[in-house]
Amino acid sequence: MKQILPILFFLLTINISAQTDAETLKTIYSTSLTNGKSYEWLDYLSNQIGGRLSGSLNAEKAVNYTKEQLETLGLDKVWLQPVMIPKWVRGNKEYAFIESASGITTTVNICALGGSIATPIGGVKASVIEVKSMDELKMLGKDKVSGKIVFFNRPMQADLIQTFEAYGGCVDQRYAGAMEAGKLGAVGVIVRSMNLRLDDLPHTGSMSYGDLPNSQRIPSAAISTNDAEKLSSMLAMDKSIKLFFNQTCQQLKDVQSYNVIGEITGTEFPNEYILVGGHLDSWDLGDGSHDDGAGCVQSMDVLRLLKETGIKPKRTIRVVLFMNEENGLRGATKYAEVAKQKGENHIFSLESDAGGFTPRGFQFDCDDAVFAKIESWKALFKPYLIHYFEKGGSGADVAPLKTDGNVCAGLRPDSQRYFDHHHAANDTFDAVNKRELELGAATMTSLVYLIDKYGISPISNANELKN
Structure with missing residues (x-):
């Protein structure tokens, strides 16, 4: 009997933790679907600012707008990171x-x-x-x-x-x-x-x-x-x-722009960073709603949803809106360069750059042991019809942060209609479904919550539950 009791206690503890996580995810999804901000932010980016070609006036307006919106969320820190970017103009x-x-x-x-x-x-x-x-x-x-x-x-x-x-x-x-x-x-x-x-x-x-x-x-x-x-x-x-x-068209001299960054400082491990992001620039034919306004506003909403639901992260959660993904990756390169100089430990980086369609899951760039741990959370996403957890590429902007010991990931929405709009004049706000966009924001937030709670070390559930 003395041997059986610890086993029963362990199994009960696991079950309680799983129930707690399921309830937290339910709250995150409910909050995003009934009180989300991503669609409102995207409406402004798309319809009041428009296409955000690198080096353009609209790109500058988008930098200022998103910084202002992040500042309204009560984050611990919001700032702009300077980066020199190419300026190409289409002409007539x-x-x-x-x-x-x-x-x-x-x-x-x-x-x-x-x-x-x-x-x-x-x-x-x-x-x-x-x-x-x-x-x-x-x-x-x-x-x-x-x-x-x-x-x-x-x-x-x-x-x-x-x-x-x-x-x-x-x-x-x-x-x-x-x-x-x-x-x-x-x-x-x-x-x-x-x-x-x-x-x-x-x-x-x-x-x-x-x-x-x-x-x-x-x-x-x-x-x-x-x-x-x-x-x-x-x-x-x-x-x-x-x-x-x-x-x-013509190529002009490089100009200065910015990555837009905001963060919630971790309560226990402030020097471990979890990043969410998308790229703020777009092409100029449409207004860049799917590519990648959707990813930007979803990433912004991750931090807002954490605060709205009362989750106090143990690790620092940082949102980065990268500049110049479309024609140079200068923003991503600069961000990774500065992070390395500062010795910042980015344990997990999640990018949304595949449109604002219904989320299906994630791809993870990590080793097998860590992937096995992340995959064990898959059942928590099943009620939301999200089953796609696969190893593979993450995203262009977070890839420069990859090391042997961390994880880079990409949100994977349903992609069947994505290339109908990609880089074309019909990449516009009317092509984005509000509910699908908000489901994506909730899905990202849920994964960030789990990564923050349990970390990425391939340790046993028993040890995790003791922490």
């Missing part, structure tokens, strides 16, 4: 057409890719050569590419359920297409938009020339999926057709 609206015969043209929808140079004054017109991959381009060689516009037409793979995997499988043509085509003497590049549906919206995004000399740099633009299909069909019938496009 781009224009393009397909010329099938002299005087016979068909207008198509394009947009300049971020970081691209302008076309020559008056635009560029040339024959088009269609390719599906970098390897295919290189096999053609300079003789067949020189003087032409290269059309990269590899679509996102539709049968991949994980849409970010489909995106990763074709984004190289957008990012490096102009660099590789420029080496072969092309005069321009047109890239099929990274979009799983067929529509008339071109999707922008970052591109790079690498160390290509200025003399070989060529203008690069995205074309809508409908018009990519049209151009490909016309080329199949007549290889002699030409494409004209004109864009006036």
